[in-house]
Amino acid sequence: MSATVSPxxxxxxASLPALRGVRMATASAGIKYKNRTDVLMMVFxxxxxxxxxxxxxxxxxxxxxxxxxNLPHGTARAVVVNSGNANAFTGMKGRAATELTAKSAATxxxxxxxxxxxxxxxxxxxxxxxxxxxxxxDQMHADATGDFWFEAAKxxxxxxxxxxxxxxxxxxxxxxxxxxxxxxxxGMIAPDMATMLSFVVTDAAIDSSxxxxxxxxxxxxxxxxxxxxxxxxxxxxxxxFATGAAATDGQARITSAGDPQLDAFRAxxxxxxxxxxxxxxxxxxxxxKMLEITVTGAESDAAAKTIALSIANSPLVKTAAAGExxxxxxxxxxxxxxxxxxxxxxxxxxxxxxRVAVNGERDPSYSEDAASAVMKKQDIPVKVDIGLGSGKATxxxxxxxxxxxxxxxxxxx
Amino acid sequence: MSATVSPxxxxxxASLPALRGVRMATASAGIKYKNRTDVLMMVFxxxxxxxxxxxxxxxxxxxxxxxxxNLPHGTARAVVVNSGNANAFTGMKGRAATELTAKSAATxxxxxxxxxxxxxxxxxxxxxxxxxxxxxxDQMHADATGDFWFEAAKxxxxxxxxxxxxxxxxxxxxxxxxxxxxxxxxGMIAPDMATMLSFVVTDAAIDSSxxxxxxxxxxxxxxxxxxxxxxxxxxxxxxxFATGAAATDGQARITSAGDPQLDAFRAxxxxxxxxxxxxxxxxxxxxxKMLEITVTGAESDAAAKTIALSIANSPLVKTAAAGExxxxxxxxxxxxxxxxxxxxxxxxxxxxxxRVAVNGERDPSYSEDAASAVMKKQDIPVKVDIGLGSGKATxxxxxxxxxxxxxxxxxxx
Numbered sequence: 001m002s003a004t005v006s007p008x009x010x011x012x013x014a015s016l017p018a019l020r021g022v023r024m025a026t027a028s029a030g031i032k033y034k035n036r037t038d039v040l041m042m043v044f045x046x047x048x049x050x051x052x053x054x055x056x057x058x059x060x061x062x063x064x065x066x067x068x069x070n071l072p073h074g075t076a077r078a079v080v081v082n083s084g085n086a087n088a089f090t091g092m093k094g095r096a097a098t099e100l101t102a103k104s105a106a107t108x109x110x111x112x113x114x115x116x117x118x119x120x121x122x123x124x125x126x127x128x129x130x131x132x133x134x135x136x137x138d139q140m141h142a143d144a145t146g147d148f149w150f151e152a153a154k155x156x157x158x159x160x161x162x163x164x165x166x167x168x169x170x171x172x173x174x175x176x177x178x179x180x181x182x183x184x185x186x187g188m189i190a191p192d193m194a195t196m197l198s199f200v201v202t203d204a205a206i207d208s209s210x211x212x213x214x215x216x217x218x219x220x221x222x223x224x225x226x227x228x229x230x231x232x233x234x235x236x237x238x239x240x241f242a243t244g245a246a247a248t249d250g251q252a253r254i255t256s257a258g259d260p261q262l263d264a265f266r267a268x269x270x271x272x273x274x275x276x277x278x279x280x281x282x283x284x285x286x287x288x289k290m291l292e293i294t295v296t297g298a299e300s301d302a303a304a305k306t307i308a309l310s311i312a313n314s315p316l317v318k319t320a321a322a323g324e325x326x327x328x329x330x331x332x333x334x335x336x337x338x339x340x341x342x343x344x345x346x347x348x349x350x351x352x353x354x355r356v357a358v359n360g361e362r363d364p365s366y367s368e369d370a371a372s373a374v375m376k377k378q379d380i381p382v383k384v385d386i387g388l389g390s391g392k393a394t395x396x397x398x399x400x401x402x403x404x405x406x407x408x409x410x411x412x413x
Numbered sequence: 414m415s416a417t418v419s420p421x422x423x424x425x426x427a428s429l430p431a432l433r434g435v436r437m438a439t440a441s442a443g444i445k446y447k448n449r450t451d452v453l454m455m456v457f458x459x460x461x462x463x464x465x466x467x468x469x470x471x472x473x474x475x476x477x478x479x480x481x482x483n484l485p486h487g488t489a490r491a492v493v494v495n496s497g498n499a500n501a502f503t504g505m506k507g508r509a510a511t512e513l514t515a516k517s518a519a520t521x522x523x524x525x526x527x528x529x530x531x532x533x534x535x536x537x538x539x540x541x542x543x544x545x546x547x548x549x550x551d552q553m554h555a556d557a558t559g560d561f562w563f564e565a566a567k568x569x570x571x572x573x574x575x576x577x578x579x580x581x582x583x584x585x586x587x588x589x590x591x592x593x594x595x596x597x598x599x600g601m602i603a604p605d606m607a608t609m610l611s612f613v614v615t616d617a618a619i620d621s622s623x624x625x626x627x628x629x630x631x632x633x634x635x636x637x638x639x640x641x642x643x644x645x646x647x648x649x650x651x652x653x654f655a656t657g658a659a660a661t662d663g664q665a666r667i668t669s670a671g672d673p674q675l676d677a678f679r680a681x682x683x684x685x686x687x688x689x690x691x692x693x694x695x696x697x698x699x700x701x702k703m704l705e706i707t708v709t710g711a712e713s714d715a716a717a718k719t720i721a722l723s724i725a726n727s728p729l730v731k732t733a734a735a736g737e738x739x740x741x742x743x744x745x746x747x748x749x750x751x752x753x754x755x756x757x758x759x760x761x762x763x764x765x766x767x768r769v770a771v772n773g774e775r776d777p778s779y780s781e782d783a784a785s786a787v788m789k790k791q792d793i794p795v796k797v798d799i800g801l802g803s804g805k806a807t808x809x810x811x812x813x814x815x816x817x818x819x820x821x822x823x824x825x826x
Contacts, residue, residue: 058748058757234746320821332472357502408732
């Protein structure tokens with residue numbers, strides 16, 4: 001955890017209520033350092049439905065492989081998350097470590113190892129000594145409590161400067177259900193599920209296949225639309241669990257993704273995912289500015305997203321933002337390099353409400369002062385209209401500062 | 414020109430001989446500033462064969478469009494290069510400016526406007542007042558001299574901290590020919606000054622179609638294999654001219670790219686292009702380290718290059734280099750995100766001669782001290798073996814430092 005909180009941190013944090021069917025505990029297992037909280041255990045009182053999306057990296061961590069293997073089983077009894085060691089690029093030792101951790105957790109909970117899910121963040125390439133979990137998971141299972149969300153969010157932080165939490169409620173068939181989510185991540189964040197870690201739990205009764213459908217769709221305009229540095233982690237994990245406790249209030253289990261009773265739930269779930277994703281982007285390493293980049297008029301939504309990400313990942317756009325420089329020439333550059341259809345002479349660009357370029361040249365009424373005033377703000381909306389079609393997309397990113405270089409370069413691993 | 418020369422600058426510069434058939438002059442046209450050298454004119458005494466490769470940006474500058482239009486004509490009589498204004502994203506005014514510049518140059522030289530080639534770097538989106546060229550091009554044509562290569566290289570510098578020059582000789586059919594080249598570029602788009610430019614001239618007698626074939630192939634393992642910040646300028650231009658003066662020594666004109674008499678020439682041309690490209694990469698904005706990244710064992714050469722560029726463009730790899738951190742986990746991350754076939758458990762990674770990872774995990778004989786010693790050097794070779802096939806590629810990049818952020822963010826445009 002950094003000593004300095006990001007200037008883009010939320011002013012207040014949502015208060016997450018206890019959620020029926022799930023309890024949590026943290027502990028110090030001494031994975032990398034002594035006497036530092038480095039394990040979170042999330043326990044489901046009854047088998048919970050489970051869905052997950054993971055890094056698209058071709059070199060995923062051992063826990064990502066482990067979760068992918070267990071996911072088809074469809075139910076979860078516990079999640080074990082550690083920091084200090086990513087258990088990534090650890091070969092056969094890494095697989096053995098996940099198996100041992102799962103065995104320890106399954107013994108503590110009294111369930112099958114295929115109902116355990118794992119996530120690890122920290123050093124890559126260092127063997128993880130999973131024997132350290134054996135002593136603590138039993139106690140964690142005994143200690144786990146429901147009113148522990150904020151502590152859980154803090155426990156999974158690494159270079160994060162603040163915990164990421166969000167909560168929503170919705171009704172399914174007249175029964176109120178709650179969704180709580182936590183996330184961590186500050187650097188090595190980019191689409192393709194570079195979200196580092198996020199765990200979302202609802203007390204709704206929903207089949208795992210439906211959950212997976214909701215999650216796979218919901219991740220696109222949220223976590224997959226934000227980028228800090230274009231780098232993709234080996235460990236990114238976003239999981240959604242449904243304890244089903246709301247069934248005791250009479251909520252009929254949802255078994256089809258097309259069920260219209262799910263509409264309100266889907267909307268608030270997507271809103272929560274976007275909330276968490278933006279919180280992660282706002283904690284980008286060294287960030288002082290938040291850019292919301294909207295591309296309209298592209299050939300397709302996919303093309304719009306490619307262009308928006310080309311802008312969001314451009315070091316020159318991001319350093320200009322850090323310098324409060326209304327440098328729209330760099331936006332043109334980033335549109336041009338995206339590789340998607342673009343007609344220079346139809347392009348229009350806005351910073352906030354200030355149109356700086358139109359019809360392929362500087363806006364005739366361009367005001368340097370007005371554009372600069374937008375750049376001085378903490379939140380900078382950038383809009384680009386490609387002028388070719390109706391494809392649109394919005395992505396979020398932060399600026400690139402000397403502090404980013406310091407965080408990632410001023411130390412030896 | 415920066416006050417501080419890059420620590421990676423060459424210790425000595427090649428001395429470029431005058432080359433028969435081409436002369437150069439520089440002048441101050443007052444494009445952006447008064448009394449600053451801002452125009453280079455390169456004049457060919459007789460029509461020279463010409464080839465070019467240009468930015469792949471979908472939003473190219475007006476001079477790039479102009480050159481692309483003239484290229485099929487196949488001969489050049491003059492090149493006009495200005496700094497201070499990129500004439501990019503300037504709409505119809507930009508086209509008019511290229512036409513007026515070409516007309517002024519053609520009048521000065523006494524040739525067709527389709528034998529003129531143009532390049533501009535500088536501010537994007539600002540209309541270029543091409544009337545300023547009219548007064549100076551006549552005089553430049555009169556003053557142009559052959560022994561002017563180093564001055565020409567200096568004249569096209571913007572944020573460059575040193576001029577880039579290279580020269581080679583070869584024999585074609587027993588006749589000695591010379592190739593001279595100059596380049597500029599430090600970031601893909603520097604503060605106000607856009608672009609990578611390079612002009613290469615030989616006195617060999619070679620058809621333009623053959624030149625184009627040589628250049629299109631030669632650019633791949635050289636300029637297209639180096640990256641400073643992954644950003645692509647709207648103005649990148651690399652042109653190759655052949656004055657044909659060696660015909661007076663009896664060199665029979667080369668009319669086929671497959672002509673075996675071209676072998677030696679092709680080899681030294683490729684070597685010169687690589688030399689210039691590396692000089693550009695070594696002048697990367699804020700650079701303190703040079704990374705040569707070689708990927709072997711990929712599915713194909715193209716896959717190897719994609720993986721190598723994923724490593725070379727990763728902010729986390731580049732900041733680690735700046736911090737002299739032997740952080741091979743970030744190399745694994747960059748291989749994983751490249752999207753090409755990779756098997757984590759066959760991967761091997763070297764810093765210099767020190768193998769740090771093999772068979773999907775840390776090398777059993779890994780020495781932190783040995784790896785760190787490599788990272789302390791100015792030139793850092795990184796090798797990654799994917800272990801799947803025989804595809805290979807080498808790319809060059811520099812580190813990402815606070816100075817890069819300062820150069821690109823610490824000012825208002």
